[in-house]
Amino acid sequence: MSEQTDIFPMTFVVLDMEWNQPIPYIPSPVDPKELPGEIIEIGAVKLTVKSETEYILSSPFSILVRPTYYRIMNKQVSRVINRSTEDLKHGLPFETAYRSFCDWCGEDYILCAWGDSDISILRSNLKIHDMPVEMNERFLDIQPLFGRVSENTAQQRSVAYAVDFFRIPQTNDFHSADKDAYYEARILKETLIDYFAMSQKEEGQTLPQLRYFISNPNLTVQTRWKSRVCHSEKEAVAVAIQEKMCCPICEQPLETIIDWFTSGHTSLSLWQCPVHNSLSGKVRAKKTPSQEFYGSGQLRFVNGNAARYVREKWEEKLTKECEQECEQM
Ligand SMILES: [Zn+2]
Structure with a gap:
């Protein structure tokens, strides 16, 4: 038995968001340094781990957000996520969308994302809407965990790379928040399976305990x-x-x-x-x-x-x- 069995069940909420960016030649209503990106879509998938071998993926959470500040689609962003200025007129106000995401998360979970940019964008959006910036106290960046467990590297890999690595079947294109969240949750699942298998072995490389990959995103002072x-x-x-x-x-x-x-x-x-x-x-x-x-x-x-x-x-x-x-x- 591994020393980490007392941590089950664990729930991971894998968050992925899309955001629009200011357009350099249009005067911005807010300082782009304070709002580098305005969220236009929130996607998430829950991964519940009941034991080292039992994993349950939820159906995706998906919500479109109507931007308040950057209402003209940035061309570069548009090329990646395939949405137009017209599309931005639809969706819920950020405050409502974020509340419904928080309700969907429930309690006692580990917030996850690929990289740390989602968290910093979320923080800037909460700030600009005068909402409390405190979020879930436990955050796990899947990217370094994947790197450490799968390849023992600190090199940054893309979601597409990790999808290929695990031969996860691709049925959707990337760059829609709920679909990306789904792929990231699948990567997390495969990474955790490997992680638990490796940490049960007596010899070989020693992996740090999972808690060392989890940080408190509120400690930004x-x-x-x-x-x-x-x-x-x-x-x-x-x-x-x-x-x-x-x-x-x-x-x-x-x-x-x-x-x-x-x-x-x-x-x-x-x-x-x-x-x-x-x-x-x-x-x-x-x-x-x-x-x-x-x-x-x-x-x-x-x-x-x-x-x-x-x-x-x-x-x-x-x-x-x-x-x-x-x-x-
Ligand atoms: Zn202290």
């Missing part, structure tokens, strides 16, 4: 800081990394997982809050108008994949240093 002005880049970075690291939420001092190290022009580090999990630190030297330097730092919450990125960079550096030492001997 980050800390930024600047060092004093210094004469060199090196000094600016050295000063900036002296900053005491505290959790941006509970303000507790953080435990060091990987201390500051340099990777290219950036210094990276990995930290842990006992309550709020992993954070990564990043420091770069920046130039002042008077050609001097200051260190610019950022501390933010990371999911398993982003934490692994820091770890890999650190390991790369260790290997390099080791090789250099060997050469000198």
Whole structure:
């Protein structure tokens, strides 16, 4: 028996959305930075996992949303999702559509998507409609889980790639929210089957527990800081990394997982809050108008994949240093 059997049953809500984008030469009613895309379709499929071998896929949830701000179809988007400006006149207002999606989700589920862009677009849409931006506390990005389990890679793959990988029969074109959500749910199912099969094996590669792939999308607060002005880049970075690291939420001092190290022009580090999990630190030297330097730092919450990125960079550096030492001997 695997140590993870107490997690069943689990419900995964696989969300996929389509959004329209502003048109560069038409004055935008809102700042495109605040609303990079306006949701025009919400699709989702539920995957209920009763045991390591029992999987149930729901019928798709699908709803069209009538945009408030970007009501003229962006040509590039239109080419991908095949909808016209006329089509955008139909659908429910975002608020109603999102509420009905939340009702459909029910309670106690893990929200999933392919990549993290759906979540950030959803957040910007909630914000612009003055709705609470807090969403489900557990979010799983299927893409890195697929990469890790299927190919042991951190390389980003497309949904179409993963569909081919698992030889999932293709009956529909991609790029309609409910159909994409269906394919993503099928990929998640196949990935979980492999995941549980692999994690039951005693030997071989050890997979991280599933919970390390799940993050809280509401933890978006980050800390930024600047060092004093210094004469060199090196000094600016050295000063900036002296900053005491505290959790941006509970303000507790953080435990060091990987201390500051340099990777290219950036210094990276990995930290842990006992309550709020992993954070990564990043420091770069920046130039002042008077050609001097200051260190610019950022501390933010990371999911398993982003934490692994820091770890890999650190390991790369260790290997390099080791090789250099060997050469000198
Ligand atoms: Zn904390």
